[in-house]
Every structure is written in structure tokens, then in C-alpha cells.
Amino acid sequence: MLATRSIKEKIWAIIFVIILFLLVGIIFGSISLANKKATEKLRAEVKAAKIAREFKLNFSKLSFNPNFAGTSARAYVLFATSTNGQNLFLTEKNIDVTLPIASITKLMTAIVVQDNVDLNTVIEATPEYVGGDSTANVLEIGHKYRVAELLNNMLISSDNDSARLLSSVTGEARFVELMNEKAKEIGLVRTKYTNVTGLDPLDGKGGVNLSSASDLVNLLVYINNNHRQIFQFGKNPAKNICDVDKNCKPVLTTNLFYNDKTFPFKIIGFKTGRTDLALKNLALITEPFDGIFLISIVLGSEDNFADTRALISNLKTN
Numbered sequence: 197m198l199a200t201r202s203i204k205e206k207i208w209a210i211i212f213v214i215i216l217f218l219l220v221g222i223i224f225g226s227i228s229l230a231n232k233k234a235t236e237k238l239r240a241e242v243k244a245a246k247i248a249r250e251f252k253l254n255f256s257k258l259s260f261n262p263n264f265a266g267t268s269a270r271a272y273v274l275f276a277t278s279t280n281g282q283n284l285f286l287t288e289k290n291i292d293v294t295l296p297i298a299s300i301t302k303l304m305t306a307i308v309v310q311d312n313v314d315l316n317t318v319i320e321a322t323p324e325y326v327g328g329d330s331t332a333n334v335l336e337i338g339h340k341y342r343v344a345e346l347l348n349n350m351l352i353s354s355d356n357d358s359a360r361l362l363s364s365v366t367g368e369a370r371f372v373e374l375m376n377e378k379a380k381e382i383g384l385v386r387t388k389y390t391n392v393t394g395l396d397p398l399d400g401k402g403g404v405n406l407s408s409a410s411d412l413v414n415l416l417v418y419i420n421n422n423h424r425q426i427f428q429f430g431k432n433p434a435k436n437i438c439d440v441d442k443n444c445k446p447v448l449t450t451n452l453f454y455n456d457k458t459f460p461f462k463i464i465g466f467k468t469g470r471t472d473l474a475l476k477n478l479a480l481i482t483e484p485f486d487g488i489f490l491i492s493i494v495l496g497s498e499d500n501f502a503d504t505r506a507l508i509s510n511l512k513t514n
Contacts, residue, residue: 254485260286261510267503270496273409291409298469301394315344325360339439351430353447384411409493427465476500
């Protein structure tokens with residue numbers, strides 16, 4: 197009887213020791229996990245502080261030549277922004293004046309497409325939307341194209357047929373309504389769209405797409421924060437645009453800076469525009485430092501690339 201009791205006591209003692217070890221392990225494990233989380237949090241805070249210091253340092257390096265002679269553009273702006281919310285207007289002219297924006301329009305066309313249409317959706321090119329005013333003859337009637345391919349063509353070569361065909365998912369009239377609704381949502385108070393391409397109206401009939409340099413800065417910031425893929429679509433200097441049956445045609449970018457080895461900064465995104473009423477426009481976003489973005493807008497320019505280069509060349513980074 198005593199032997200049986202002794203065995204039971206030994207078993208309970210062993211069980212007690214096991215439980216004790218488990219409890220100690222859980223306690224130390226919890227402490228270790230808490231320490232790990234605290235360490236990770238501290239590292240994250242240190243990293244965030246370091247990034248903030250770097251942003252502050254790099255922002256403090258940015259200035260603009262006070263003797264800048266200006267450009268041919270009716271309106272322009274050079275604006276810096278960072279991922280941690282710092283903003284700086286470096287130079288500006290007539291930034292709140294509403295002017296025709298031509299094909300810069302297509303940035304909003306792309307936003308509405310991404311908000312409402314799957315990129316793998318297939319659309320057939322029809323005479324109602326393809327082959328009209330200022331066609332580039334890239335799309336062929338009766339051929340079918342994926343939405344992603346149409347976005348590529350519209351944003352690389354500024355193809356008007358692609359913009360019109362993309363609007364067919366709702367009908368162009370409704371699509372333009374969605375563009376204006378989105379502009380209001382973003383806070384573009386001086387922007388008004390009447391078509392999806394930015395072309396001047398034929399025979400003076402119909403309205404012109406209007407915006408301001410300040411609104412376009414806000415538009416590029418919005419795209420950079422929410423629709424970066426739009427910039428990716430437009431970044432190819434050259435691309436074959438193909439229908440679903442792999443019939444392809446080559447297109448080239450409208451951005452001359454992509455082939456300019458002397459251009460100083462990494463290009464994040466852009467959109468050109470040119471019509472008789474708008475003259476030459478360019479909206480450009482670059483990244484001179486990690487996490488700091490430089491936005492330049494020129495509207496109503498005689499030479500949009502020369503004017504943009506003049507703005508950037510007069511930027512001081514030290």
C-alpha cells in the first residue's frame with residue numbers, strides 16, 4: 197500500500213514539475229515575445245525617425261533659382277511632396293488659371309477605367325469609337341483588345357482611339373460624367389471634362405477640357421498615392437500593342453525625356469498634351485530623392501519639354 201502511494205506521489209511530483217516547467221516556459225516565452233515586439237516597435241520608430249530626418253534634410257536642400265527668367269508657358273508650377281506629408285511650392289505662375297489641358301485629360305480617363313473595369317476585360321473595336329478625329333490607326337475595327345493593352349496605348353502614345361474605346365464600357369456620355377464626379381471627389385475645383393481624349397471640339401462645337409496647374413498637381417499626387425499603376429502603364433518608351441489574337445503594332449512614347457540620357461531624375465510618371473487651343477502641355481512627376489517627388493506642370497507652352505527642363509534646371513538640391 198505504501199509502495200503504491202509512493203509511486204503515485206512520484207507520478208504527481210513528476211507531473212507537477214512538468215507543469216511548472218511549462219508555466220515557466222510560457223512566462224519566459226511571453227516575456228521574450230513582448231521583448232521582441234518592443235524591440236521591433238523601437239526599431240520601426242528609429243527607422244521612421246531616420247526617414248523623417250532624411251526627408252527633412254533633403255527637403256531643406258530644395259530651393260529654386262530666384263533669378264529664374266520664366267518660360268513660354270501660360271501657367272507652370274514646380275512642386276515637391278514626400279511620402280511623410282511634406283509639401284513645398286518651389287515656383288509657380290498662374291497656377292489657379294483654368295486652361296485647356298488637351299491629352300493630360302487621359303490621366304482621368306485612366307483613373308475612371310481602373311475604378312470601374314477589370315483590366316482583363318476584352319473590348320471589340322467598333323466604328324462608333326475607333327477611327328474618328330485624330331486617329332493614329334493603331335486599333336483595327338473588328339479586332340478585340342484587353343483593357344490593359346488599351347491603357348498602355350493611351351498612356352504611352354496618347355492614342356485617342358484607345359481613350360474612346362475604353363469609354364465604351366459605359367458609353368462616352370456617362371463616362372465623362374464619371375470623370376467629372378471623380379474630379380469633384382478628389383477636390384479638383386477648377387477642372388471640367390467634356391470628352392475622354394482632350395481634343396479640341398470639331399468646328400468649334402462642344403466644350404474644351406479645362407483644368408489648372410494647381411488642380412493637376414493634386415491629380416498627380418492622387419495618382420501617385422492611389423493609382424501608381426497608371427504611371428507604370430505609360431513608362432514604356434516603346435511597346436507593341438496587340439489584340440487578343442496577338443496581332444501587334446509598335447507605338448512610341450510621347451515623352452522625349454525617356455530617351456534623354458542627360459535628364460537628371462528618375463521619372464515616375466507623365467502625360468503630354470497638345471492641341472491648337474491648348475498649345476503644348478506636360479505633367480511630369482519625378483523622384484530626385486527616395487520618397488520625395490517633384491511635380492512639374494506646364495500649360496499653354498510653345499515647347500513643353502524645353503520649359504519643363506528650364507524649371508528642373510533651376511531647381512537647387514544642395
